Amino acid sequence: MDREPGLSVRLKLTLSYAGFLLVAGVLLIAVVWVFLLRYVPDQAVTVSGDDAPGGPGLFIPGRRDLWRAFAPKAALMLAFLAVFGLVGGWLLASRMLAPLQRITEVTRTAGSGSLSHRIRLPGRRDELRELADTVDAMLDRLEAHVAEQRRFAANASHELRTPLATTQALLDVARQDPPHDPGELVERLHAVNARAIDLTEALLLLSRADQRSFLRERVDLSLLAEEAAETLLPFAEGRGVSIETSGDVTPAVGSRALLLQMVTNLVHNAIVHNLPAGGTVQVRTGVLKGSVVVTVENTGETLDPARVATLVEPFQRGTARVHGDQAGVGLGLAIVDSIVRAHDGHLVLTPLATGGLRVVVRLPAAPPRTDH
Ligand SMILES: Nc1ncnc2c1ncn2[C@@H]1O[C@H](COP(=O)(O)OP(=O)(O)OP(=O)(O)O)[C@@H](O)[C@H]1O
Ligand SMILES: [Mg+2]
Structure with missing residues (x-):
């Protein structure tokens, strides 16, 4: 099937991984920000005299000052998360998808007619290994089936050739040395021919049963x-x-x-x-x-x-x-x-x-x- 080229699964996984990481980062920063706002006054305040907890002349920043100090750090953090997500996602996706490449390779070889290759993925069972084992089992069955069909065709041709070769031999002999009693030759030819018909009918019956095309x-x-x-x-x-x-x-x-x-x-x-x-x-x-x-x-x-x-x-x-x-x-x-x-x-x-x-x-x- 011809399809339009699209984004590779590796790229899609990388983007989703980085995307989730960014969303999580933004949410975390938002929570921190909302939490901080509860303890910060609207405007900056300078507490003078001995009332100040940390000594005289303490400056308490307002929300705007805090935002100015916090925003660049948060942006830096988000940028780091984006890069980390992209690189990490790319590496992780390539690790996860490596078996798929092997599966594709083997199924492609099988598609081109060579059924002897197997995937044989090492490691413990997971979804991809299960897929690989299923494909391997399918290839085993397919290979055995093809071998059986070949054997069958070879045997059938051999069996069909036997009566024809016998007929040929009988006719050759009769041509070189015409028999006094053609009746005997006719009888023998008749018997050989009957056997060929029986064999052909048996083969037809076999294919009819195999096709399951009959009334029930x-x-x-x-x-x-x-x-x-x-x-x-x-x-x-x-x-x-x-x-x-x-x-x-x-x-x-x-x-x-x-x-x-x-x-x-x-x-x-x-x-x-x-x-x-x-x-x-x-x-x-x-x-x-x-x-x-x-x-x-x-x-x-x-x-x-x-x-x-x-x-x-x-x-x-x-x-x-x-x-x-x-x-x-x-x-x-x-x-x-x-x-x-x-x-x-x-x-x-x-x-x-x-x-x-x-x-x-x-x-x-x-x-x-x-x-x-
Ligand atoms: N009831 C039976 N008792 C003993 N041996 C049997 C029996 N049925 C089949 N066999 C063995 O199995 C073989 C295969 O049987 P099958 O019916 O497929 O072929 P066949 O009888 O030799 O030839 P045909 O195609 O004419 O039936 C036989 O040659 C025979 O050795
Ligand atoms: Mg029999």
């Missing part, structure tokens, strides 16, 4: 959980996994499509990352202290808690895949996380001691219906 309506999560479990039942049976759903009515407010996607991703994960055979998945819904809670729990191999903490990051996949044929992209939990955040909720992943994972999603409960 009243949704019962227990119905969504049942719908997701029902849709995925044949898939689970194919893998020898059984699904069990239970729970009460759990009214939340949000996008029906996104919340269904969230539950579907969780149940899909619970099926895919389960035991090779005889695994179970439990989906429970409930209301707890003004929140609605969805819990998806599955059997599976034992997971390292440190690793589990990173699983919601985009493109993070578990190392040991139980079923290699269903190689995921690693966006399922990232999508769940942004949908949960877009609905002002919390997502907690807990590895189970017996193996497998418990995922708990907690969302604000919908307010009770007011219509009759």
Whole structure:
């Protein structure tokens, strides 16, 4: 923003400091003067003879004489106060404002794109140090966010390139050595293309949830959980996994499509990352202290808690895949996380001691219906 140049804060502080000092000086002199007037006669008096307290022939000055003697001294005093106020104010203001200069410097550098500098003001806490610490914390978050975005863009491009490169390789081979049965090539190309479409759709979904641009309506999560479990039942049976759903009515407010996607991703994960055979998945819904809670729990191999903490990051996949044929992209939990955040909720992943994972999603409960 372009602004008209104005007085610097340092100058303003100096002038106010000197101004206050002058006003205080004038007030003090006025009080002294009023006090003195009570004891001084209007006109000068000469007391003669033995009546005089200090001996014969005493001269007592009148108000005018006193003023003549007092005024130049008072003016001198005020001039001294003005100079003292200006110099002292200038030095004090520069001391007080020094941290601001450092804060401005660092925010200006950050504004020009370099987010690695910090203010790190030394000393005890006061208003300016609090401001500096807040700016530092903001820069920390901003830097982490930018790094995350860069990582995301790099991963997304890498993942998107993989199916394209596979397609290219398949086509190159087919051109050099035309296949006897083009049907097989078409099938493979179809599978690779389907994967690219899935990935692009997952990315679109992620950005839609992040932008929070969706219609909010009243949704019962227990119905969504049942719908997701029902849709995925044949898939689970194919893998020898059984699904069990239970729970009460759990009214939340949000996008029906996104919340269904969230539950579907969780149940899909619970099926895919389960035991090779005889695994179970439990989906429970409930209301707890003004929140609605969805819990998806599955059997599976034992997971390292440190690793589990990173699983919601985009493109993070578990190392040991139980079923290699269903190689995921690693966006399922990232999508769940942004949908949960877009609905002002919390997502907690807990590895189970017996193996497998418990995922708990907690969302604000919908307010009770007011219509009759
Ligand atoms: N219910 C679960 N039980 C055990 N491990 C899980 C579970 N859910 C997720 N994981 C681990 O977290 C990783 C990330 O999950 P995420 O859903 O983000 O990606 P993905 O399932 O690999 O791929 P996709 O993008 O197709 O979902 C998985 O690769 C898996 O190792
Ligand atoms: Mg997944």
